[in-house]
Amino acid sequence: MATAGKVIKCKAAVAWEPNKPLVIEEIEVAPPQANEVRIKIVATGVCHTDLYHLFEGMHKDGFPAVLGHEGAGIVESVGPGVTEFQPGDKVIPLFISQCKQCRFCKSPKTNQCEKGWAADRHDVMASAESRFTCKGKKVLQFMGTSTFSQYTVMNQMAVAKVDPAAPLDKVCLLGCGVCTGFGAAVNTAKVEPGSTCAVFGLGAVGLAAVMGCKAAGAKRIIAVDINPEKFEKAKVFGATEFVNPKDHNKPISQVLAEMTDGGVDYSLECVGNVGVMRSALESCVKGWGVSVLVGWTDMYDFAARPIQLIAGRTWKGSLFGGFKSKDGVPEMVKAYLDKKVKLDEFITHKMTLGEVNDAIELMKHGECIRTVLSVSPQ
Numbered sequence: 001m002a003t004a005g006k007v008i009k010c011k012a013a014v015a016w017e018p019n020k021p022l023v024i025e026e027i028e029v030a031p032p033q034a035n036e037v038r039i040k041i042v043a044t045g046v047c048h049t050d051l052y053h054l055f056e057g058m059h060k061d062g063f064p065a066v067l068g069h070e071g072a073g074i075v076e077s078v079g080p081g082v083t084e085f086q087p088g089d090k091v092i093p094l095f096i097s098q099c100k101q102c103r104f105c106k107s108p109k110t111n112q113c114e115k116g117w118a119a120d121r122h123d124v125m126a127s128a129e130s131r132f133t134c135k136g137k138k139v140l141q142f143m144g145t146s147t148f149s150q151y152t153v154m155n156q157m158a159v160a161k162v163d164p165a166a167p168l169d170k171v172c173l174l175g176c177g178v179c180t181g182f183g184a185a186v187n188t189a190k191v192e193p194g195s196t197c198a199v200f201g202l203g204a205v206g207l208a209a210v211m212g213c214k215a216a217g218a219k220r221i222i223a224v225d226i227n228p229e230k231f232e233k234a235k236v237f238g239a240t241e242f243v244n245p246k247d248h249n250k251p252i253s254q255v256l257a258e259m260t261d262g263g264v265d266y267s268l269e270c271v272g273n274v275g276v277m278r279s280a281l282e283s284c285v286k287g288w289g290v291s292v293l294v295g296w297t298d299m300y301d302f303a304a305r306p307i308q309l310i311a312g313r314t315w316k317g318s319l320f321g322g323f324k325s326k327d328g329v330p331e332m333v334k335a336y337l338d339k340k341v342k343l344d345e346f347i348t349h350k351m352t353l354g355e356v357n358d359a360i361e362l363m364k365h366g367e368c369i370r371t372v373l374s375v376s377p378q
Contacts (some may be wrong), residue, residue: 004077004087005031008038010376012066012149013356014134015142018058021357022067022148027139029151030131032079036153038131039091041375043169044071044147046359047176048203048272049296053125053142054360056299062124065140066132069095071147071375072162072172082156090162092175092333095143096319097158098326111324116158117144123298147175148356150376160329163337169350169372170343173204174332176320177370178343181208183321183328184268184294186216193217195265198256199239200280202230204346204370205294206270207237211342212321213266214238222264224252227366236345253282266290272297278304286311293317346370 008029013022032038050067053059075089085091097116099105104112117127126140131153133139146152162171181204185191197213199206202225213221214237223231223239231242241259245252257263263285269277272295281291281304291313309315323329335341349371351359359371 007031008151010150011353012132012134012146013068013353014064014139015054015067016064018063019055022360024354025134027066027132027134027149029149029153032077032082032153034080035082035156036079037082037085037091037156037159038076038078038151038153039073039093039159040076040151041071041073041147041149043172044068044373044375045173045175045177045204046070046356046363046371046373048363049176050142051360051363052272052296056297057125059124062126062140064134064137065126065142066146066149067142068148069093069143069145070172070176071145072168072175073376076151084156085159085161090164090166090168092160092162092171092329093145093147093152093154094158094160094325094329095145095176096325097155098324099157105324111320111322111328113157116155117141145175147375148353148373150353158325160326162330162333165337166333169374170347171333171336172372173343173346173370174329174336177204178208178341178346179321179323179328179332180294180318181205181268181270181321182212182215182332182341183323184292184318185209185212185266187322188316188318189266189268189290189292191216191218191266194219196220196222196260197266197268198222198224198264198280198283200224200267200269200276201271201295202227202234203270206268207234207346207369209268209270209294210234210237210239215340218266220260222256222259233369237342251282252279256283260285262286263289266292268292268294271295274300274302277302281308281313281315284313286313289313291315347372350374
């Protein structure tokens, strides 16, 4: 490429400060250094975690930043020491590294990795180092990815090469939401055939969890949301029943217990709300019920009575659906191409990078499942 080894000037949506609209700016993207790849981002989803950083977490050291972490693109150039990628490869940037060397990567028990931005700056949600500048200032790379930019630079341990046949405006959703929900059911909860599941929150992550429960062979999948308009969508992904907590004057856990002879086998909290987390746990049957926290939040403590766990329930969390990132994402792309996993059905809106603030408003008001932004022309 003619741009290899040079600084690229391109468009990006910059969050200069918390709780303010993003600004489309011209930024400079430095060439990749050792073990890094520079990626032209073709498409990106807008995920609730982007909104969380902007409107809820609002960590003072986390700005200015380029948000976005659910993208897909094409390798533009590679730095010294990169052998796995070459210009033209279709890739998905990963917010969880997989270095394959650390004790976590070597363990089959987890998908955590000691390397990357999350190792020591999970509160700021960005590494101190960045390849971005704008107006003479360093701009942080949100979750190490920054897919609301036409170009980004990433370490090769946080990039997945995907099938050249993959449509980037669809598989970008596998960079976060769909893997997160699907894997929470399949990998973390380990939903069993014939079981009864409840999924709380029917955004993209919740709907992906519904899809995961179905793929695992669950017999009953109860979708729980306070927006009844989400229920028809949930049916597409495999939900068998629907409950709106607002339709009842007793706790949702009691409603579910009465529907299921004492509680569900598995519950998945896909909202990121500590009150809902407690409800999801209490909706599980005693003896063997498993409840998984999937929604991202780090704002408040959660609480429950010890007897809930003493009575045999398990409470656990899931990050990126338990998928080891570099291994899992290409597998999920293949599953989509083999029509084993749905992606198109999540996409309710298509916009351009310049319309990113409209996309954020849609999500804030629960009016979309996923909006996909076209970032660079292919």
